Amino acid sequence: MKFEKLNWPIGQPRTPKLSQKQARFNKDGKSITIAEAKRRLIREIELWTKSGQKWRIPHDSIIVTANWSVTEKGTVRSEKEPDDSGVAVYFELDGENYCLPCDQWNRAADNLAAIAAHLGAMRDQERWGVGTTKQSFQGYAALPPIAISPDEEWWQILKVSPNATLNEAKEAYRKLAKTNHPDVGGNRKDWDKIQKAWEIAQSQK
Incomplete structure (x- = not known):
């Protein structure tokens, strides 16, 4: 197990910050x-x-x-709460890739605990014969998290300046979409990186 910067699955809606609640996963x-x-x-x-x-x-x-602040070895450096409390856990189950994301709660540790509880509930479905593993995880299938090289910055991928405004980044994203989207013959991996760069740009602006 390792920790990385939040990599929210593409297409999964986010919970608005004002709609997040205080959880009861306390001890x-x-x-x-x-x-x-x-x-x-x-x-x-x-x-x-x-x-x-x-x-x-x-x-x-x-x-x-x-x-969370993470060390080079992939462990959490401190308990300081991040501005974005969302958590997404990627894993392989029976040879298939899945992702369980959660941002319903206003603390990242609570969102991770919620994912753990959800895994337990899905295991119980299989245990009691309510459904198969594939049925339980339908809708959670995912590719491994999209990685952007440490040598690359979002603005380099979108081909804008480091000080570009959000509107400028958005315009660049749309321009790249016209030639890089898979529907127009673009490479899937390149397109995923462009989408990830756009997500990062939005989170930092």
């Missing part, structure tokens, strides 16, 4: 910590695999993306 009357939320996630992931069998969710496939 002993105190707000849940990142460490506790991570522990809950690991526990739920491990419960998907029966003892002695091959991991259904390999630990090295798990990428927790959130805007």
